[in-house]
Amino acid sequence: MRIKGKPHISIIRDENGIPKVVGKDLNDLLFGLGYCHAMDRGIQLMLMQTLGKGEACLKLQDTDEMFEIDTFFRRFNFCGNTAAEIEKFTPTEKEQLQAYCDGINQRFAEKKPWELTKLIGFKSFHWEIQDIIMMTRMAGFLTLAQSQGEIELLFIELVQNKIPKKLLGELFPGILGNYDEEVISEITLPSKIIPDSVKWHSSANPLMASNNWVVNGDRSASGCPILANDPHLEVNRLPAVWYEIALESDDNFIMGATMPGISAVLIGRNKNVSWGATYTFMDAMDYWMEDCKGGKYLKDGKHHVFTIREERIERKKNGEQFVTFYENEHGVLLGNPNKDGRYLSVSWSASTGGAQSLKQGLLLTEINNTKDAMNCLGRLEMSFNWVIADTAGNIGYQMSGLLPKRNKNYSGFTPIPGWESDNDWSGFYSFDQLPQLYNPENGYIVTANEDLSEYGSVNPHTITMGNYRSDRIKALLTNKQKISVADMKKMHMDVYSLQAELFLPLFEPHLDDSANSQLLRNWDKKYTADSLGASVFENIYHAYLMEVFGAVFGEEVMTHLLEETGYITDFYGNFDRILLSEHSSWFLDRSRADILNISVQQGLKMELKKWGEHNELSFTNILVGDQLPRFIGFNKGPIGLQGNRATIHQGQIYRNNNRITSFAPSYRLIADLSEKHIETSLPGGPSDRRFSKLYTNDLQNWIEGNYKTLKT
Numbered sequence: 081m082r083i084k085g086k087p088h089i090s091i092i093r094d095e096n097g098i099p100k101v102v103g104k105d106l107n108d109l110l111f112g113l114g115y116c117h118a119m120d121r122g123i124q125l126m127l128m129q130t131l132g133k134g135e136a137c138l139k140l141q142d143t144d145e146m147f148e149i150d151t152f153f154r155r156f157n158f159c160g161n162t163a164a165e166i167e168k169f170t171p172t173e174k175e176q177l178q179a180y181c182d183g184i185n186q187r188f189a190e191k192k193p194w195e196l197t198k199l200i201g202f203k204s205f206h207w208e209i210q211d212i213i214m215m216t217r218m219a220g221f222l223t224l225a226q227s228q229g230e231i232e233l234l235f236i237e238l239v240q241n242k243i244p245k246k247l248l249g250e251l252f253p254g255i256l257g258n259y260d261e262e263v264i265s266e267i268t269l270p271s272k273i274i275p276d277s278v279k280w281h282s283s284a285n286p287l288m289a290s291n292n293w294v295v296n297g298d299r300s301a302s303g304c305p306i307l308a309n310d311p312h313l314e315v316n317r318l319p320a321v322w323y324e325i326a327l328e329s330d331d332n333f334i335m336g337a338t339m340p341g342i343s344a345v346l347i348g349r350n351k352n353v354s355w356g357a358t359y360t361f362m363d364a365m366d367y368w369m370e371d372c373k374g375g376k377y378l379k380d381g382k383h384h385v386f387t388i389r390e391e392r393i394e395r396k397k398n399g400e401q402f403v404t405f406y407e408n409e410h411g412v413l414l415g416n417p418n419k420d421g422r423y424l425s426v427s428w429s430a431s432t433g434g435a436q437s438l439k440q441g442l443l444l445t446e447i448n449n450t451k452d453a454m455n456c457l458g459r460l461e462m463s464f465n466w467v468i469a470d471t472a473g474n475i476g477y478q479m480s481g482l483l484p485k486r487n488k489n490y491s492g493f494t495p496i497p498g499w500e501s502d503n504d505w506s507g508f509y510s511f512d513q514l515p516q517l518y519n520p521e522n523g524y525i526v527t528a529n530e531d532l533s534e535y536g537s538v539n540p541h542t543i544t545m546g547n548y549r550s551d552r553i554k555a556l557l558t559n560k561q562k563i564s565v566a567d568m569k570k571m572h573m574d575v576y577s578l579q580a581e582l583f584l585p586l587f588e589p590h591l592d593d594s595a596n597s598q599l600l601r602n603w604d605k606k607y608t609a610d611s612l613g614a615s616v617f618e619n620i621y622h623a624y625l626m627e628v629f630g631a632v633f634g635e636e637v638m639t640h641l642l643e644e645t646g647y648i649t650d651f652y653g654n655f656d657r658i659l660l661s662e663h664s665s666w667f668l669d670r671s672r673a674d675i676l677n678i679s680v681q682q683g684l685k686m687e688l689k690k691w692g693e694h695n696e697l698s699f700t701n702i703l704v705g706d707q708l709p710r711f712i713g714f715n716k717g718p719i720g721l722q723g724n725r726a727t728i729h730q731g732q733i734y735r736n737n738n739r740i741t742s743f744a745p746s747y748r749l750i751a752d753l754s755e756k757h758i759e760t761s762l763p764g765g766p767s768d769r770r771f772s773k774l775y776t777n778d779l780q781n782w783i784e785g786n787y788k789t790l791k792t
Contacts (some may be wrong), residue, residue, distance in 0.1 A: 081617055082238070083111075083112070083186070084113060084190065085184070085186075086108070086111065087536065088103060088104050088108060088393060088454045088737055089101065089102070089103045089108045089111060089112050090103075090774070091112060091115070091116065091457050092458050093721050094179075094790070094791075095730070096788050096790075097282040097765065097766045097767070097773070097774035098324050098325065098326065098788075098790055099116045099120070099325055099326070099327070099764060099766070100114075100279065100326040100327070100328060100726060100792065101113060101115075101325065101326070101327045102329070103327075103328075103329055103664045104326045104329060104330075104388050104453075105329060106176055106178040106442070106445060107175065107176055108179075108288060108329065109445070110176055110177070110179040110180040110183065110326065110343055110383075111179040111180065111183040111186075111326040111327075112183060113183065113325060113327060113338065113343065113572065114179070114180040114181060114182065114183025114184040114185075114187075114207070114343070115183035115184070115186060116181075116325055117184060117323065117338070117340040118183065118184040118185075118186075118207075119185035119187050119343065119767075120766045120767045120768065120774070121319060121325065121340040121544070121767075122187070122188065122193045122196070122205075122239065122768070123193050123195055123196060123319075123702075123703055123768045123769070124319055124340050124702065124768050125205075125207070125340050125341055126196055126202060126205055126340075127183065127192075127702060127703065128215060128218070128340070128341055129205075129207070129211055129214075129215075129341070131153055131218075132150070132153060132158050132159065132214045132215065132218050132646065133153070133196075134149075134150040134152075134153040134154040134355045134391070134393060135150065135394070136149050136150050136396060136426075137150050137393060137394065137395040137396065137398075137439050137580055138393075138394040138396060139200070139202060139210060140200060141396075142396035142398055142464070146276070146402070147393065147395070149401055150393050151393070151761060152402060153404070153521035153783075154391040154393065155405055155412055155485075156221065156306075156412070156428075156431065157389070157405075158214045158217045158221070159210065159214050160432065160791060161167045161432045161534045162209075162213045162214065162434070163210075164211035164432075165432075165433065165434050165435040166209055166210065166213070166435070166570055168436070168439075169209075169439070171436060171762035172213055173438075173439060173442060174209070176343075176440065176442055177209045177212060177343055177442075178209060178417065179274070180212065180343040181208055181209060181211070181212070182206040185205075185206055185207055188205045188207075190205075191517060192205065192450060193691045193768075193769060195769070195770075200703075201238045202298045206285075211341065211436075212341065212343055212438060213434035213435070214439065215339070215341035215342050216342055216433075216434045216435075216462070217430065217740055218369075218431070219339055219342065219363065219432065219462065219577075220430050220437075220461065220462030220463070221430075221431075223427060225250060225632075227361075227646065227650055228362075228363055228364070228365050228543070229365040229367070229426065229428070229543075230360065230647070231543060231647060231650070231651060232249065232365070232367055232423060232493055232494075233269070233367070233625070233788070234647055235248070235252065235438025235493065236264055236269065236367075236424075236495060237265060237269070237492065239261055239264045239265065240264065240265050240267070240269075242356060242403055243632065243633075244665075245259075246665050247632065247665050247666055248761060249655055250658060250664060250665055250666065251654055251655070251658065251666075252493065252654065253542065253657075254491075254655055255493040255494075255542045256491075256493065257489060257490060257494060259495075259575045259636065260782060262354050262441060263369065263422070263497070264369075264494075264495060266279075266421070266422045266432065266544045267369060267422050267423065267424060267495065268415055268421050268422065268423055269414070269424070270414040270415060270423075277306075279761075279770065283714070284332075284765060287730075289317055289359070289529055289530070289545065289649075289650070289730055289743045290310065290311040290312045290313075290357070290358035290359055290527075290529060291309070291310050291312070291526075291527070291528045291549055291552050291728060291730075292307070292308065292309040292310075292311075292356035292358050292467045292527055292528075293307075293467060293524060293525060293526040293527070293552065293557065293571075293774065294306065294307040294311075294355065294356075294467045294468070294469045294475045294524065294527075295475070295517070295523060295524045295557060295563045296469075296475045296524070297473040298475060298523050299523040299524055299561070299562065299563055300563050300564070300752070301562045301563060301564035301565075301567075302564070302565075302751040302752050302753075302754040302755075303753075304471065304473065304752060304754035305339070305354075305473060305474075305751075306447065306469070306472070306564075306565060306568060306750065306752045306753070307354045307355075307467060307469045307474050307527045307751045307753075308356070308564060308568045308571065308572065308637075308748075308749065308751075309354055309356025309357065309358075309385025309467070309747070309748075310426075310745035310746075310747065310748045310749070311357060311358065311359075311727075311745070311746050311747055312348070312434075312730045312743045312744060312745060313370070313743070313744050313746035314633055314699040314741050314742055314743070314744070314746070315697075315699075315741060315744040315746050316698060316699055316700060316717075316733075316741065316742045317699065317700055317701075317702050318700065318701050318702065318714070318715070318716065318764055318768070318775070318776065319764050319768035319775075320746065320747070320762050320763050320764030320765075321339065321701070321746050321747075322337040322347075322490070322645060322725065322746060322747045323337070323338050323339070323340050323764060323766065324336065324337055324338075324475045324760060324762060324766065324790060325338055325345070326790060326791070326792055327445070328346070328792050329445075329651075331351070331353055332350065332351050332445060332446075333756075333792045334349070334350040334444060334445045334759060335348050335350075335359075335790055335791075335792070336348015336749065336758060336759075336760075337347060337747050337760075337792075340403065342438075343438065343441060343442070343444070344438070344441030344444060345444060345609075345711050346441075346748065347546070347747065347749055348751075348758065349751045349753075349758055350444065350445055350446075350447065351471075351756075352447070352449065352452065352470055352471045352472075353447050353448065353449065353452075353453050353467055353468060353469070353470045353471075354443075354468070354469050354751035354753060354758075355362075355457060355467070355468045356465065356466070356467050356647045356749060357464040357466055357749075358465045358528065358529060359463070359464060359465070359525050359529060359675060360463045360464060360465050360479055360480075360481060360529075360532070360540060360541075361529055361541055361543065361544040361545065362463035362479070362481045362483060362540040362541065363385075363483075363484060363491070363493065363541060363542040363543075364430065364463055364481055364483060364484065365426065365427070365428045365429070365430060365431040365492075365542065366410075366426070366427060366486070366492050366496055366505075366544055367424045367425070367426050367495045367496070368410040368411075368424065368425045368426075368427075368495065368497070368498035368503070369420065369423075369424060369453055369495045369496065369497055369498055369499075370408075370410070370413060370417070370423050370424070370498045370499075371422055371498075371499050372413075372415070372417035372419075372420060372423055373417075373420045373423060373475065374418070374420070375417045375418045375528070376417065376483070377413075377417060378498075378499040379496065379498070379501060379653065380499070380500065380501050381501055384408070384743060384749070386408055386413065386638055387406070387408065388404060388405075388407075389404070389405045389406075389407060390403070390404050390405075391404075391405065393402045395677060400524065404416075405626070407425075408425060409504060410425040410498050410504070411425050411426045411427030411428075411431070412425060412426060412427075413425045414426060416478055416734045417525060419687075422764065423610065424495060425498060428507075428509060429461070429481070429482035429483070429484050429505075430461040430462055430463075430481070430482050433461040433482070433678050434461070435457060436460070436461050437460045437461045437462055439459075440456050440457065440459050440460055442746055443456050443645070444456065444567075448470070448477040449472060449598055450468045450469065450470045450472075450474040450475060450518065450711075451474070451476070451518070453466070453468045453476070453478075454466070454468060454476050454477075454478040454516060454518070456490050457477040457478055457480055458479070458480050458511035458514065458516070459511055460480040460481070461480075461481065461482050462480065462481060463479070463480060463482075463483075463540070464479070464480050465478075465479055465515075465527040465529075465532065465643050466478045466479070466613070467476065467525050467527060468482060468667075469751070469753055470753065471753045474518070474614055475518075475525055476516070476517060476518045476519070476525070476526075477515070477516060477517040477518075477525045477527065477535065478511070478515075478516045478536075479511075479514040479515045479516065479536065479540065480514070481513060481514070481540070482508040483503040483508055483509045483514065483540045483564075484507075484508055485505060485506045485508060485509060486503075486505060486506075487502055487503045487509050489545075490503065491542050491742070492542055493527040493543065494544040496702045505574045509538050511664065513534045513537045513538050514538065515532045515533060515534070515535035515536035515540070515705065516535055516536065517535050518601070522558075524554075524557045526550050526553045526554050526555075526557070527550070528545070528547075528549040528550035528553060528728075529544060529545035529546075529550075530544055530545060530546070530547045530549075530550045531544045532581065537599075542758075543651055543654065544653070545557070545650065545651065545652070545653055546579075546652055546653025546656060546726065547653070547727065548577070548578045548726035548727075549581045549727065549728050552574065552578050552727070552728055553728060556574070557619065560648045563757065564750050568750045569750065569759075569785065569787060571728055572728070572729065572745065572748050572750075572786065573722075573728075573729050573785040574727065574728040574729055575606045575607040575608055575722050575723045575724075575728070575729050575731075576605055576606050576725045576727065577605050577606070577607060577617075577724065577727050578726060578737075579656065579725070579726035580603075580605040580617055580726075581605060582656075582660060583621060583624075583659075584600070584616070584617070585655075586604070586660070586672075587617075587620055587676065587680050588601075588678055589676075590673075590676050590677045590679075590680035591683070591684075592681075594684055596616050596688060597616075599613045599616050600613055600616045600617060601615070603617065603752075605622055605723055607691055607695075607723050607724045607727055607729075607731065608691065608722055609690065609691055609695075609720035609721070609722045610690050610691070610692060611690065611691045612688060612690055612691070614691040614724070615644035615688055615689055615690065615694050616684070616688065618691075618694070618724070619682070619683040619686040619688070620679060620680050620682075620683030621682070621683070621684040622642065622683065622686075623643065623678075623679040623680070623683040624659055624675070624676065624679040624680075624683070625638070625648070625655065625659070626638055626642075626682075627675050627678055627679045627682070627758070628637070628654065628658065628659060628664075628666050628667065628675060629641075629666065630669055630743040631666075632666060632668070632722050642732060642734075643735055644730065644735045645734070646741075646743075649725060649732050649734055649743060651783075652725050652726070656689075659771065671676040690720070691722070692720020692722065693720060694718075694722045695720060695722070695724070695731055695733055696718045696719065696720050696721065696733070697717060697718060697721055697733050697740065697764060698715055698716065698717035698719075698740075699715060699716040699717050699764070699776070699779070700715050701714040701715055701748060701770065702768075704767075712770075713770060715768045716776055716779065719783055721733060722741070723744070725743075727746075728742050729745065730744055730745065732744070732745050742764075745763075745782075746763065747758060747760065747761075747762055748761045748762075748782070748787070750787070756792060757789050757790060757791035757792075758787060758789075758790050759787040759788070759789055759790070760787060760790055761778060761782045761785075761786060761787050761788065762778045762782060763779055763782045764776055764778060764779055765777040765778050765779065
């Protein structure tokens with residue numbers, strides 16, 4: 081198709097509906113990218129802009145829940161300071177970014193999704209450079225930096241509910257320092273992670289995901305590097321998080337996955353280089369304790385005035401409401417300083433950025449080798465692990481993100497006393513101090529959200545995921561000399577659990593002669609959808625978690641943590657370290673054998689279903705949710721999701737904020753640098769329009785582990 085007024089830009093869909101934009105220069109390609117984002121993901125763009133600006137009560141639904149959502153987004157001010165960021169762009173960069181915005185706006189001027197006008201009465205829409213900056217910040221914060229911040233808030237709640245230092249030191253080893261229980265207990269938290277209706281148990285008083293890997297030409301069947309990536313995000317939504325596209329100009333091209341609203345191919349390849357990303361679990365968010373009196377905060381013995389930011393939230397039915405936020409050099413205060421007390425202020429290192437990341441995104445079409453890609457991607461303000469390969473045979477790894485320089489007495493995990501200026505951040509470490517690796521002797525690089533600090537001169541982590549997925553990938557790569565694309569596909573779908581390897585010898589002595597025990601003995605340690613053995617293992621593992629940690633937290637709290645939050649989903653490695661220990665303070669003077677015996681017997685008696693029936697999800701439209709009958713077709717499923725927390729194919733489902741969410745492969749990509757294409761699958765399709773044939777045309781491929789080819 082041709083775009084009106086742009087005769088030199090063409091958009092061609094392949095047999096899978098993936099658009100290819102052909103133009104003469106980067107401005108053309110970015111215009112076409114924006115046009116395609118608006119054409120296929122206009123609803124997604126509108127919703128993200130509405131949420132980011134805190135306008136859900138005005139443009140979506142005026143409910144108390146929506147007002148809380150608007151307040152959350154206004155508090156973190158993703159739209160703030162964008163003018164200063166825009167001034168950092170060169171005239172050429174502004175022109176390129178404006179071309180992307182112009183593409184979005186032209187498509188919306190020509191045709192708006194009927195769902196926006198008919199279902200919610202949405203009349204106008206306009207995209208600007210400041211919206212790209214806002215989206216960049218949101219992409220880096222939501223579910224990524226936020227997960228780090230939430231586990232730190234959980235630690236504060238644990239302290240306030242009298243969980244002893246000895247136990248917390250074992251759960252969070254090496255990162256707590258000599259924290260002051262009394263001071264932390266005086267903090268007034270804005271809202272509880274654990275609802276007040278869930279009571280803490282006090283029997284202990286006596287004593288809060290992704291894979292990528294690459295092999296070099298010596299290790300690959302094709303003789304050139306092969307790169308694989310499968311970022312784990314929420315998949316039980318339609319449309320999918322990612323949007324695929326190919327952009328072609330002269331003899332160059334770039335293709336892969338984009339996020340609507342952001343002007344870059346975030347995962348993919350160009351003519352010479354391929355790149356893939358996982359989240360690093362970099363600790364880029366801190367909480368400061370503020371001593372507030374009379375509306376002011378204490379700093380170096382003196383009281384200082386907060387900067388006051390008043391936000392007007394318009395509501396469809398309830399007029400307008402004003403919300404006041406108090407800010408200082410530590411970020412935004414989570415409380416009202418006019419009521420004397422101790423509160424938290426919070427800051428994320430990339431909260432006022434965006435320009436630097438977008439500058440690097442504009443360069444991705446032109447990078448020619450792994451070293452250039454490391455230099456480019458390493459400068460992003462958002463924190464990711466990048467694995468990279470080029471057609472010359474080089475492979476590399478680079479971490480990106482703004483890692484704060486902190487007072488060495490604080491790791492960043494525990495709340496920091498804000499009343500001493502020595503505790504303020506003193507800038508950020510440069511990207512070349514972060515973990516990086518170039519052409520390692522073993523011929524491969526793997527990242528899977530584990531601790532990678534050994535590859536850098538500074539440690540970016542306080543808490544990460546366990547090593548099970550990373551170790552499994554390394555084992556599969558090590559056990560075969562020549563890795564093919566077919567091998568990579570099998571690895572993407574691998575559901576063998578190294579976690580089960582470690583725990584089964586502990587469970588085995590306590591099994592009986594029951595049918596469930598026999599199922600576990602015969603289990604192949606794979607989380608296939610039809611597996612009964614996987615469900616037996618999970619029942620016992622769940623009972624073991626409850627028996628150890630529920631004895632300290634209380635059964636209600638532990639049930640809430642397991643079923644209503646992602647803390648154990650994200651940070652299971654910390655809990656497993658204790659469960660696998662022969663002796664632990666968490667055992668409360670009981671022997672591990674006695675605890676295991678109780679846990680195994682309880683687990684064997686639990687309801688047994690095939691793993692896919694236990695681990696079941698549906699794909700829900702982000703606009704209408706469950707408001708319309710299923711037969712209308714906005715929602716799809718249910719399906720049985722294979723895999724679990726510790727398998728390469730991650731498959732986790734839990735409730736969060738009263739809704740079902742998931743961690744699973746949100747995109748699968750394989751790039752063999754001997755070819756000019758990539759092989760991919762997506763849990764959805766190109767379009768966010770229910771009645772488009774491209775709404776879910778790739779979903780069955782994703783479920784079955786099949787791939788399509790995206791080429792120029």
